Amino acid sequence: MQARHLGPWCACLSPSHSPVIAVPGVMAETPSAFFSAVVVTILAVLGGCSAPSEAARAFFVFGDSLVDNGNNNYLATTARADAPPYGIDSPSHRPSGRFSNGRNIPDIISEQLGAETTLPYLSPELRGEKLLVGANFASAGIGILNDTGIQFVNIIRINRQLQYFEEYQKKLSALIGASQAEMRVNQALVLITLGGNDFVNNYYLIPYSFRSRQFALPDYVRYLISEYYKILQRLYELGARRVIVTGTGPLGCVPAELALRSRNGQCDSELQRAAGLFNPQLVQILTALNRKIGSDVFVSANAFGMHMNYVANPQAFGFATSKIACCGQGPYNGIGLCTAASNLCPDRDTYAFWDAFHPTERACRIVVNHMMTGSSEYMNPMNLSTILSMDAAV
Ligand SMILES: *[C@@H]1O[C@H](CO)[C@@H](O)[C@H](O)[C@H]1NC(C)=O
Ligand SMILES: *[C@@H]1O[C@H](CO)[C@@H](O)[C@H](O)[C@H]1NC(C)=O
Secondary structure, three states: OHHHHHHHHHHHOOOOOOHHHHHHHHHHHOOHHHHHHHHHHHHHHHOOOOOOOOOOOOEEEEEOOOOOOOHHHHOOEOOOOOOOOOOOOOOOOOOOOOOOOOOOHHHHHHHHHOOOOOOEOOOOOOOHHHHHHEEEOOOOOOOOOOOOOHHHEOOOOHHHHHHHHHHHHHHHHHHHOHHHHHHHHHOOEEEEEOOHHHHHHHHOOOOOOHHHHHOOHHHHHHHHHHHHHHHHHHHHHOOOOOEEEEOOOOHHHOHHHHHHHOOOOOOOHHHHHHHHHHHHHHHHHHHHHHHHHOOOOEEEEOHHHHHHHHHHOHHHHOOOEOOOOOEEEOHHHOEOOOOOOOEEOOOHHHEOEOOOOOEOHHHHHHHHHHHHHOOOOOEEOOOHHHHHHHHHHO
16 A cells, blocks of 8 residues: 555566565554665665655645645535546546646656655545645635735635644654654745735735725735745745745736636736735745755746747647636636536546636646646746755665
8 A cells, every 4th residue: 555655666667576575564564764774775686766855745834725735625625526527537537635637746746756645634534654745734815915816705714724734744754753853844845826816815915905095016926936935944844945935926827817807808907016026035035045045945946938938829738728728618718717517628637727727637737747846937047857856866
């Protein structure tokens, strides 16, 4: 059963190499680093395998609906994706709380790590050895600010996600001991996706919103960035040492905004301007944090550029449209929620957007490809394949 932890190695083993199957049983009592060493040795003995030289590392995910694996299923909130047709193309074909037709960005990163997908932190299944895989703390609707998403009532705001991360570490310590737990956290990959909702579900939610009366856009962005800085600093204090931080995507181009704010199907310029102010300042604080720490802990992912490629040129990526959501109603299928009563496209792979705000699994795969092998224009100071090979060599 634990063979899944072996990730990419599995591909190197023919079924006749059954001795390895006996090894995972040791895992329960064995600190993971030692376990890794044992497996590496065994694989070396079996020979002929050029796969990565480490067991799947832990993976922790923080943020909003773009990366929520189902925490909101356990909350009394209206921000949820736990009814059909969500999940229609997932392995179970059932909704899981992911805002996708199938897998989402963290799931596809887990694939790249050779790991199972992260369980939502609130899932009762997240106990025992499952804790070694990591955890997903993300909650749809949240933002950098506490007042973002208040209309969704009961969601896990970012400070609470960080508290849960502390609580998680206590559980992991109880399982494998404090020093092994700390090492596993330090060696983990972390993903954090925040900020989009601070614009679409706060500043621009209604005309004359509280925040838009309080701040001009450039001042609001500076405020968001100063709050985000504190969040990232806290994440570092809690042991995160390899953190991918995504900027916001092209907020003005999602079907919801085309329906609400665009007259002619062009991306809304005001939301695009917000993203254009936010993203470069985010890169600046990541660089500043890395300099202060003296190490490349924070890696910026240019989500705007990654998504904009297929939004601007859908046909080049095999999409029939990047304007119309697969599931929804009204102009661009961009009005209201995706429900069983909505229009639903027959072939999700030909749509860039699944619902009014969220990409399809296929679009998510394009984004993760950029994360893996993208140039410094997309991943700075390094891409995920570089991270994986660098950290494996330590
Ligand atoms: C948000 O709420 C948390 C917990 O209540 C608090 O510690 C934090 O200071 C708040 N953040 C802001 C920007 O008000
Ligand atoms: C990104 O990954 C590829 C390997 O897939 C590598 O050749 C390339 O140099 C990397 N780019 C950067 C900027 O790290």
